[in-house]
Amino acid sequence: MTDRWDVYPHDPNVVGIRKGTDSDAYQSLLINGHIDVAQVEEGEAWISNPFEPILTEDKLIGRGAADMKAGLACALFAIQLLTEAGIRLPGDLIFQSVIGEEVGEAGTLECCERGYTADFAIVVDTSDLHIQGQGGVITGWVTIKSPTTHHDATRRNMIHAGGGLRGASAIEKMMKLIQGLQELEREWAITKLYPGLPPGSNTINPAVIEGGRHPAFIADECRLWITVHFYPNETHEAVVREIEEHLLAVAQGDVWLRDHPPQFTWGGRSMIEDRGEIFPALEVDPSHSGVRLLQEMHTGVTGESAIVDVSPTVTDGGWLGHFGIPTVIYGPGQLRHAHAVNEEVEIEQLLRFTKVMIHMIHQWCHTKKEKTG
Numbered sequence: 001m002t003d004r005w006d007v008y009p010h011d012p013n014v015v016g017i018r019k020g021t022d023s024d025a026y027q028s029l030l031i032n033g034h035i036d037v038a039q040v041e042e043g044e045a046w047i048s049n050p051f052e053p054i055l056t057e058d059k060l061i062g063r064g065a066a067d068m069k070a071g072l073a074c075a076l077f078a079i080q081l082l083t084e085a086g087i088r089l090p091g092d093l094i095f096q097s098v099i100g101e102e103v104g105e106a107g108t109l110e111c112c113e114r115g116y117t118a119d120f121a122i123v124v125d126t127s128d129l130h131i132q133g134q135g136g137v138i139t140g141w142v143t144i145k146s147p148t149t150h151h152d153a154t155r156r157n158m159i160h161a162g163g164g165l166r167g168a169s170a171i172e173k174m175m176k177l178i179q180g181l182q183e184l185e186r187e188w189a190i191t192k193l194y195p196g197l198p199p200g201s202n203t204i205n206p207a208v209i210e211g212g213r214h215p216a217f218i219a220d221e222c223r224l225w226i227t228v229h230f231y232p233n234e235t236h237e238a239v240v241r242e243i244e245e246h247l248l249a250v251a252q253g254d255v256w257l258r259d260h261p262p263q264f265t266w267g268g269r270s271m272i273e274d275r276g277e278i279f280p281a282l283e284v285d286p287s288h289s290g291v292r293l294l295q296e297m298h299t300g301v302t303g304e305s306a307i308v309d310v311s312p313t314v315t316d317g318g319w320l321g322h323f324g325i326p327t328v329i330y331g332p333g334q335l336r337h338a339h340a341v342n343e344e345v346e347i348e349q350l351l352r353f354t355k356v357m358i359h360m361i362h363q364w365c366h367t368k369k370e371k372t373g
């Protein structure tokens with residue numbers, strides 16, 4: 001059965017569900033991948049039309065080759081081959097093609113909200129066939145707003161002795177909060193660590209600043225757009241709380257901010273529509289039976305032991321994990337090719353990935369559910 005719905009007009013998620021013959025007793029598998037690709041910019045030196053893939057002796061070249069049309073296509077092909085071989089799986093198999101991952105859109109989030117779940121999930125995004133978790137990312141807006149708007153000519157009264165006008169430039173006050181964020185970022189770098197990620201990967205980037213209205217006025221509003229990276233064992237909720245508490249404490253130390261504390265808006269369901277996004281972190285449990293089976297299947301096909309590590313980027317895997325599904329990232333292609341001009345993927349790796357997926361789907365959906373409780 002196929003479930004298809006528009007996340008945005010003419011921009012649908014598509015979920016294929018193959019009900020198992022004994023769903024209650026056997027493990028279910030969810031395969032997820034995004035169908036959108038990184039933007040192609042004017043003037044990029046592509047050797048061919050980026051949207052018409054070309055084959056060389058050992059590579060496939062085209063936009064989305066590594067990130068991640070190949071992963072999606074190979075996973076679908078694996079399912080097709082199993083079907084053509086007449087194999088009926090006892091456990092459920094769910095395949096999700098989602099929109100909007102590149103711009104933080106809620107394709108996978110909507111699948112989760114619609115109730116799709118499984119005993120194990122594989123996000124077949126770019127991982128060079130490593131089994132990966134990820135840190136998380138959340139964007140947020142810090143806003144300083146003055147209840148009153150003052151003319152530029154009153155600045156003298158606002159900042160000098162005897163002026164008598166209590167007010168502030170929201171832009172100047174934002175400087176204190178930016179300094180506060182830098183101090184918190186440094187504190188995090190020194191006190192938090194996660195194996196497999198370089199120390200200090202947990203950054204707070206003051207990415208965009210907007211404020212003021214006209215040179216004839218004192219800036220009565222300033223908005224700072226920040227990008228926060230956090231570790232796989234942290235939640236965005238906890239990280240947001242830490243930042244808010246810290247900035248409110250900084251505000252307490254300022255005579256004007258104390259009475260006009262900053263306001264916060266976190267995340268969003270699209271960088272385009274909401275100017276905000278959340279990629280929850282994903283921690284991989286190496287002892288989970290799904291992870292162990294995937295390692296085994298990988299070794300069986302490639303003759304090499306599977307590397308379990310942490311992706312230096314983010315994928316939709318965080319959302320599946322956030323909704324309680326044990327999840328890993330495992331897909332073909334290298335990150336250095338993702339989003340690159342003449343994006344490429346090795347054909348040999350696609351073959352290996354497809355074989356691993358055939359074995360994984362077959363074995364996992366033939367595995368009895370673990371008894372709980």
Ligand SMILES: [Zn+2]
Pocket residue numbers: 034067068101125126315
């Ligand atoms: Zn991707």
